[in-house]
Amino acid sequence: MNKLNLILQAHLPYVRHLEYPKFLEENWLFESLNETYLPMLRMLERLDKDGVDFKLSICFSPTLSTMLTDPALQERFVDYMNGRIELGKKEKKRTAAEEKDCYDMAVHYLDEAEKNLARFEELGRNILIGFRALHEKNKIELLTTAATHSYLPIYKDYPAAVNAEIAMGLRTHERIFGESARGFWLPDCGYYPGLDKMLSDNGVSWCQLASHAVITAKDKSIYSGYKPVELPSGLYGFVRDWSVTSLVWSSVSGYPCDSDYRDFYRDIGYYLPLDYVRPYIHEPEVRVFTGYKYHAITGKTEDKAYYSRAKAMEKVHLHVDNFLYNVKRRGFAISNAGIDNPIFNLCFDAELFGHRWYEGIDFLEGVLRRADSSEEFVFTTPQSIILENGPSEKLRLNESSWGSGGYSDIWLDGSNAWIYRHIFKAIERMEELTKRFPDQGTLKGRFLNQASRELLLAMSSDWPCIMHDGTSVTYAEKRLRNHLGSFNVVYSAMSRNTVNTEWLINAEKSSEIFPDIDYHLFEAPEER
């Protein structure tokens, strides 16, 4: 029997700019909701209704779950969806008259948008209620991650800051889902020796690990990652299987690269007349994605073929078969090497499915249905495996991540190294503030809490990652500078023993995250 742990990480940085009528980067949330989270929830609910026995694990990061439960952002999502539906209706007419090859997809997009919005409203606009219901049926293990998805190895010289990220992540999960998380998604699989102890001390049972963590370990591994790793603190590590994951993940040969699948980039926002798309792009006249995309990947060519949903679904079936065949083949080889019932840990960004790989949700559905009807595969969760009390092996690991090269190069390169000079200093100053003001009343306490909030937001791994990738660099840099600048406002004022009340009220209003934050989180471990 091949055991599969599908572990999805749903994460977006905290983006909320109510001071603008529309804010482009909020579309990251809206696109993910419409193209990944809602279709995925509907797919899982369909499986449940059909009696399919499935299990998987999902991490909703604290920043994402905060946004998903934010009434103002929920309202904006409804506006966004109404725009999508309005455009869909126009597209239905336009394609029927002018571009018949696109008509079926226009209808499909419109239909999906209407269904997603309807489910969103049925859930009282909080999709986490839907995922929690599946969790209560023991279909999903819900886990959490660092408060702002901070890449932790870079902060290892600051245990108080790492602990603040862990503790605030767990606390937010408990506040939103009503129970403690036992699993902790290490942001970008970033592990360093000693991190496991901090997680264990916070009540965490398991985390996931990068695929090369075992072969490069300080100890000799005999299970090679196909059984859980017991880290020095007793925390279990589940090692990502690169071989099986890469069937999907690889940007060169993964299934999403198939020429029949839908092209992510070619979008009517860029090629239809401006007058037509103006209400659905960014003001004043900045063309952006609208989500209405009618072409297949085809190849590296300007002449893209029209997308055929039927053809793409045929490919999905083939890829489901191919995926399970590969797992089976590998399982056979691993069993022959003496490891029975190997565990394959498949770790992905959730947004890959549906958003970046349009057919990804159909693929997942196919895999989960096929596995249920087979004796050779079973989908499970890390916590279930821990409870089975099966074999594991004790290993000491080196620092590692799933980033390019396997270490910290993505978050520490020529584009972003400058940020750590400022963040480290802010952490030191925050620790200093907790010592100087150990027991502050309401207003100063709130002021210090805001400083902690700004610091955690500055520590997000998204900003250096965006700087490295070169996607929305100006925004990432501005956000980082603003959070650190805001932190310095508190530090300067508290150094003079004053509180800037007006500033505090504005700052609290603009970052409605971590309402239960307590600046004592940043106390040095020995003083806690």
Add this chain to the structure above:
Amino acid sequence: MILVNVDSLSVSELRSIAKQEGIEGSDALSREDIISLLEEKYEDNGQDTDFKDPNLRYMSGLTDYREISNYVEDLPGVEELPEIYPDTEIHLIKKNGLWLYAFWSLSPNDSDRLQDEGSSIVLSVTIENNGAREEYDIPVSFLDTEWNIGIPYGSGFCRVALTAVSKEGEKTMLALSDSEELTDSYWLQHPEDMKYSDSLYRLYLTLVTTKEGDLVDNPVVREIIQLFRKEDRSDE
């Protein structure tokens, strides 16, 4: 910044991007001319126009089009970040298994005093690896604030001190970093064990190799696999 291979974009997409990037008259230009102009523009900005990984996160369009100066100006951050902080200190971060990144600052007092005295500064690197200690200095200028330091694999640590060197050659430690662990891999330390570990080798390969035979992107893995292969060949 362009996010995809420009070669695969249509003329209308390219014209939209060209307009957003401030290229005038793109309606009258051929596809090839627009591509050349865009490539030129991005090269001027020191940006790479090669194909980008489709798994990139956080894209709202094909370009990152805005100027930082006129964007998000109303957010509540009100203080510019200082260029440098007035403390003498040094930090060390592990970049990967072979490189550490050091950055430091000198307080204005220390900087002025040392320069008045005619002292110089060096990074004093200490590497302890498998019980052997190596120490050496890297001369740096008063303008330098960062340096990459090469490290070996092994069992041990590296740390770096910011050191003042007087005209007479006397050294004074100004700041000391925390230690960074070296990458200590069982298989790099015990290659002799490989000849008895054929089935393990195959298991490891199963986990870290794609179906096309490509290894996961990690230099230590590559080195270990090469050692295993060498061992295989020596058996023949």
